[in-house]
Amino acid sequence: MTILSICAHGFVYCPILVVLIYNLFNHEFARKHFIWFAGAGATWQILTSAAGFFVLHQSGQNGYAFGALWDPGLPGSAYFELSGPRFLLLLIVGLVAFVSVLVAHHTVDFNRSSYTNLLMILVLGMNGMLLVTDLFSLYVFMEVTGLCCFIMIAMFRSRADLEGSFKYLILSELSSIFILTAVAFLMMKTGSLRYTDLAGLGSRISAGSGRLEDVLFYAALVLLISGFAIKTGVVPFHSWLPDAYQSADTAVSILLSGAVNKVAGVYGLIVVMELFGDVAPVGKSLAAVGIVSIIIGALLAVRQPHYKRVVAYSSVSQMGYILLALSTGTTLGLVAALAHIFSHTAFKSTLFTNAAALQEQAGTLELQDLGGLENQMPVTAFTSIIAFLSTAGIPPTAGFWSKILIILALWQAGSPVLAAVALIAGILSSAYLIRLQRTVFFGQTRPELAGVKEAHGSVLTAEILLTVITLGLGLLYPYILMLLHAGGIL
Amino acid sequence: MNLVTVLLIIGLLMIFAGCWCLMRTYHLLKITIGIEVAMKAVTLFLVLAGRISGSLALSETFVITVMVAEAIVAVVGTGTAVGLFRKYGSMDVRNLKQLKG
Amino acid sequence: MNTIIYISAGLMLIFGVYAVMEHSILRAAIGLALSSASLSVLLYVLGAHLAAVFELSVCSGLVTVIFIAGISLSHSPKMEIQKEYRDKERNRQLPLVLIGAGLLLVILALTLQLQTPQLGEVAADQDVRDVLWGNRQADIWGQIALILCGGVAVAVLFREERREKK
Structure with missing residues (x-):
């Protein structure tokens, strides 16, 4: 057993082990101490993804293949594989799960044991999506991820929770149907769905050959892109996203915005770009969807009456940036997309953690009932300013650098117009952020909020942790740029 | 018009009917049934793909996994619908007006 | 052989559309089960024997049980659910739309004359x-x-x- 194999198997085994061990304890004990179990699972994920990356990097291999039950020696088998860019997403999954547990310690009360079980299965689902090397297995784990999310939103069982969950379920299943149909169409052509067999399929197909499978191949591409776009929640497939984010408990909203829509949606599109990026319309349609959702998402965010809804529409807009970076199809584009995914995770989780603090202390998230909380909640106000700066792409935060990388990638790929639009749309995002900050934290304190105090305990810890990450990455970015330059990417 | 074309057309029509049900019906359980109807066609496509490409055993394993997923989706959809019924006393989609922006 | 395939595929579509159109939710669930049963015949004829069994037991059996459990848990004494929503009016166009779409697809298939693949042999190994x-x-x-x-x-x-x- 090498360190690498322990890390690798841990991604698949550890969540299930935690579920099994957790359910051995009696209900009251488990409910009281859920934070230790879920926290241990998340911490293990963070540590192994970091350790695994360094070990793999040291050994100089490209990837490490392993099977869940036994070794992947058989021809044509669908095994798991650890490789470079996946580590970042695995790290994000661990980090977001950790923050969510910290917040859930305050917000989740009755459903703690279900929350822990579902969180671990969700982590397993997302790990599976990131590790598989086969399009069908990707679908299976995507379904696991989606189902966990529906249950996690619905389990609090207020009217809004159930409604948000059902809307999410409808659109998510629509995307599942699309993706499975696409999988079947692709299989008609190749007879296998492993990434290695599918890669470069686009170059082997000519549009005018008059064969049915070739026509179905293009249909499959359309279905794949729209399926994963629904999961990402970009315009025009965004209608479920604000409802689901608003209705879910804040600990679950953090999971949804921080990890789920990146792993289930954006990572799917990354796979599509890796496999079929040589078919020109794929990149172009991603760019079109991206630019539309940057602008529409920001415009819709300005008018929302609820704190979480503003943040949710801001997510729609930021996902647009990530798709725009992906659409270039270059290595720099992928790096920029991953960088923005990471900084988006940091600042969006901060905003949702602040939402949890506001909900707990002020008791409401309707913007008309909030105001002037700057003096009562100084840490929350400060962390949210940092998160806003990062969202709007203002230095020295992580968001600034990742947006710069996106614009550089677009410029390098020969689309300066898109780069300019992306730059200008940043102004739109500052508009809704300034509105949010002004109504919630600045101005006159409302008399009914006079007794509000600062958040405490684990919520405060999570806020500070995430802000440190945002600022720290912002200060570290020149070093990362240097590494990119040394690697010949920039 | 050979067999494959006919089966493809029938499957596409069925997916269309399922998606129609997702978008146009007012009954929550009916929406879940719509998902299942569309999934039937997808199952057919998977087996058809296996037969065309000569790897039927592989597509059979896919179909078995898809069925498990389908059953769990039915459980979750029905559970959420029942939860909504307990809140509103009816299964009408038009009750869902809590979330607006 | 081909006749059975055509008949079961047609039945699957008809029962599926019936499940979507049917006013009563219980009959819709039964329509889904019948559609599923037709599919399992189809799968058997196409050579996917194990999948056919699973289709019959899981999709036709278990899923129907789940739906019926849902129906009985949501039983309202006045049966007002049935009157309240008007699916019937909204779904009335569905057969027409489906026939239209079907004709369109058939015409497309006939005019494009695409080279369609044949069903391969079932590999024994x-x-x-x-x-x-x-x-x-x-x-x-x-x-x-x-x-x-x-x-x-x-x-x-x-x-x-x-x-x-x-």
Whole structure:
């Protein structure tokens, strides 16, 4: 057993082990101490993804293949594989799960044991999506991820929770149907769905050959892109996203915005770009969807009456940036997309953690009932300013650098117009952020909020942790740029 | 018009009917049934793909996994619908007006 | 052989559309089960024997049971649910739209004259069990996660409400 194999198997085994061990304890004990179990699972994920990356990097291999039950020696088998860019997403999954547990310690009360079980299965689902090397297995784990999310939103069982969950379920299943149909169409052509067999399929197909499978191949591409776009929640497939984010408990909203829509949606599109990026319309349609959702998402965010809804529409807009970076199809584009995914995770989780603090202390998230909380909640106000700066792409935060990388990638790929639009749309995002900050934290304190105090305990810890990450990455970015330059990417 | 074309057309029509049900019906359980109807066609496509490409055993394993997923989706959809019924006393989609922006 | 395929595929479509159109939710669930049964005949004729069994037991059996459980849990004494929504009017156009779409697809298929693939022979040397256990470990792991998920779903979503007073 090498360190690498322990890390690798841990991604698949550890969540299930935690579920099994957790359910051995009696209900009251488990409910009281859920934070230790879920926290241990998340911490293990963070540590192994970091350790695994360094070990793999040291050994100089490209990837490490392993099977869940036994070794992947058989021809044509669908095994798991650890490789470079996946580590970042695995790290994000661990980090977001950790923050969510910290917040859930305050917000989740009755459903703690279900929350822990579902969180671990969700982590397993997302790990599976990131590790598989086969399009069908990707679908299976995507379904696991989606189902966990529906249950996690619905389990609090207020009217809004159930409604948000059902809307999410409808659109998510629509995307599942699309993706499975696409999988079947692709299989008609190749007879296998492993990434290695599918890669470069686009170059082997000519549009005018008059064969049915070739026509179905293009249909499959359309279905794949729209399926994963629904999961990402970009315009025009965004209608479920604000409802689901608003209705879910804040600990679950953090999971949804921080990890789920990146792993289930954006990572799917990354796979599509890796496999079929040589078919020109794929990149172009991603760019079109991206630019539309940057602008529409920001415009819709300005008018929302609820704190979480503003943040949710801001997510729609930021996902647009990530798709725009992906659409270039270059290595720099992928790096920029991953960088923005990471900084988006940091600042969006901060905003949702602040939402949890506001909900707990002020008791409401309707913007008309909030105001002037700057003096009562100084840490929350400060962390949210940092998160806003990062969202709007203002230095020295992580968001600034990742947006710069996106614009550089677009410029390098020969689309300066898109780069300019992306730059200008940043102004739109500052508009809704300034509105949010002004109504919630600045101005006159409302008399009914006079007794509000600062958040405490684990919520405060999570806020500070995430802000440190945002600022720290912002200060570290020149070093990362240097590494990119040394690697010949920039 | 050979067999494959006919089966493809029938499957596409069925997916269309399922998606129609997702978008146009007012009954929550009916929406879940719509998902299942569309999934039937997808199952057919998977087996058809296996037969065309000569790897039927592989597509059979896919179909078995898809069925498990389908059953769990039915459980979750029905559970959420029942939860909504307990809140509103009816299964009408038009009750869902809590979330607006 | 081909006749059975055509008939069962046609029945599958008809029962599926019936499930979508039907006013009563119980009959819709039965329509879905019948559609599923037709599909399992189709799968058997196409050579996917194991999948056919699963289709019959899981989709036609288990899923119908789930729906009927849902129906009985949501039973309202006045039966007002049935009157309240007007699916019938909204779904009346569906057969017309489907016939239109079907004609369009047939005309497309006839005019484009695409080279369609033929059904290959069923290879005798492949066994589903070997493929499933030997090659598809990731899927099996996913199935385990799915079933855990379903267990939690039943425990959480179908539970009576009295414990959750906030």
